[in-house]
Amino acid sequence: MEQKQLIAIVLIVGMIVGAGVGYTMAPKNAVDPNGDGVQTVTVTKAPLEGVTVQYGDIYGTTAELETGVPLAEQIIMEDLNALAEQLGYDVSFQALVDEASGQAATHLEKIQGFKSMDINLIIGGRWSSMAQASLSYVNQNDMLLFSSASTSPLLAIADDNLFRLCPIDTLQAPAMAEMLTSYGIEAVILIQTADAYGDGVYNIFETEYQNRGGVVLERIRFAVESTEFSNYLATADNIAADAIEQYGQEHVGVLLVATSGSVTMVTQAPDFPNVYGIKWFGCDSTSLVQQMIDDATEPANHLKIFSTNASPGESAKYNDLDARYRSIVGQQPGYYVTTTYDISWIIATAVLESQSMDANEVVPIIDDIAYNYWGASGWCRLNENGDRYGSDYLIWGYGENAQGEVDNVCYGIYQSSTGEMIWYTDVLGYVPPGMN
Numbered sequence: 505m506e507q508k509q510l511i512a513i514v515l516i517v518g519m520i521v522g523a524g525v526g527y528t529m530a531p532k533n534a535v536d537p538n539g540d541g542v543q544t545v546t547v548t549k550a551p552l553e554g555v556t557v558q559y560g561d562i563y564g565t566t567a568e569l570e571t572g573v574p575l576a577e578q579i580i581m582e583d584l585n586a587l588a589e590q591l592g593y594d595v596s597f598q599a600l601v602d603e604a605s606g607q608a609a610t611h612l613e614k615i616q617g618f619k620s621m622d623i624n625l626i627i628g629g630r631w632s633s634m635a636q637a638s639l640s641y642v643n644q645n646d647m648l649l650f651s652s653a654s655t656s657p658l659l660a661i662a663d664d665n666l667f668r669l670c671p672i673d674t675l676q677a678p679a680m681a682e683m684l685t686s687y688g689i690e691a692v693i694l695i696q697t698a699d700a701y702g703d704g705v706y707n708i709f710e711t712e713y714q715n716r717g718g719v720v721l722e723r724i725r726f727a728v729e730s731t732e733f734s735n736y737l738a739t740a741d742n743i744a745a746d747a748i749e750q751y752g753q754e755h756v757g758v759l760l761v762a763t764s765g766s767v768t769m770v771t772q773a774p775d776f777p778n779v780y781g782i783k784w785f786g787c788d789s790t791s792l793v794q795q796m797i798d799d800a801t802e803p804a805n806h807l808k809i810f811s812t813n814a815s816p817g818e819s820a821k822y823n824d825l826d827a828r829y830r831s832i833v834g835q836q837p838g839y840y841v842t843t844t845y846d847i848s849w850i851i852a853t854a855v856l857e858s859q860s861m862d863a864n865e866v867v868p869i870i871d872d873i874a875y876n877y878w879g880a881s882g883w884c885r886l887n888e889n890g891d892r893y894g895s896d897y898l899i900w901g902y903g904e905n906a907q908g909e910v911d912n913v914c915y916g917i918y919q920s921s922t923g924e925m926i927w928y929t930d931v932l933g934y935v936p937p938g939m940n
Contacts, residue, residue, distance in 0.1 A: 558597075562603065562627070562629075608637035624863045626648060632699065646863050655705075656673060676787065681718065686938050690755040691750075699763060701763050738776065740776070742778075755937060759784075766793065784808065808915075810899050810915055897917065
C-alpha cells in the first residue's frame, strides 16, 4: 500500500476578534491537485500565534513605579491575558515598565531604546513636556505613543501618532477658572512649572479667569528640576500681603500648576504666613497625590489644595478596578490609573484585530476601537486630534476623613455640559465666600 505524504502549507491571513479558534482548524477535505497521491492541506494560522506581545510603559518618575508596576503586572496583564485566552488566541501580553527620571530628554531616550528592541507601541508621555520631546521621533519612526495624562493644548495635533486618553486643558482650564470664581477668589497668584503643561494651562486659564472678573496678580514660573522653592514662595508671600489688604484674605488664593515639586513646595509653605493663610487651588497633577498625604500631611490638610481632576463616572468597571487597586497598593486609583488601564485594553484590542504589532497597522484603527470602548475611565471616544472628547471634573483636595486621618476628599464637581460648579458644602463644613 502506497504511503501517502502530507504536506502542510501555512497561509497567513488576517484575523477578526472572536474567531481565533478558526485559525488552527484544517479543512476536512484534503486536495490532491496532481493526482500523484500527494495531498495538500491548507491550514490557516494567526500571524501572532504563540507570540508574546510586548509594549512599553514609561512613567514620569521613579516614585510612580511604586504603583505603576503592580498596576501593570497584577491587574492589567492578568486581564489582557485572560482576554486573549477567552477569545481563543495563543497570544500573551507583557508590559515593559520604565521611568524617565522626571526629564523630557530621558523620556526620549527610553522611546529610542524601545525602538531599538523593535517595540513600537508605547504608553508614555505622561508629562506633556515628555510627550512633546518624543513626538517627532515617534512620528518619524512609525511608533505609537498613547498618553494617559498629558493635557497640554500645544499637543492637540491631527493625524500624528500621539493619542491621549485624557481631556486636554482647553476643557480643564475653564473648570479651574470656574472653581476659583465660584469659591469667591477674586485675585490669584499662579505658580507653575516652566514646561508645555504649565504654559498650556496658563494660556487658557488667564483668559477664562479674566472673563469671569478674576485678576492674575502674578505668574511665577519655576524649572521642572527645581527642588528648593523658598525664593518663589517669598515672592508670592510679598504679593499676597498686598493683595490681602486690597481684596480681603478670603478672596485671594494660590493656583499651583505643577508636574513636579508640589509636595516640597507645600512642605515649605508654612514658613510664609501670608501665602499659608490663604486657600490653595490646583489641577489634575496636584490632586490624589499619595506623596502629598505621606510627606506633607499637615500643610496639605491646612491648605486643602482644591484641584480639578477629570471624573471617570460611576460604573461597574470602575468599581471593580477600584477594589482591586486598593487591595494591591492600598490607594484610591486616580483618573490616570483608569486611563492607563483603558489604554492597555485599547492597544491590546487593536493588536488582536490587526494581528500586528506594527504601529502602521495599529494606529489607523485606534480611533474606532476607542469610540466603541467603555472603560474604567468612562466612554473612551477621541476627538479629531486623537485626544479624549470631554469630561466632567471632580474637585479633589486634602482633608480629614471620618477616622480623623488626612486623606483625599472630594469637595465638589464641575459639570462641563453646563459650565456649572457645585460645591459640596456639607463636606466643606461651610459655604464658600463666592456662594454667599
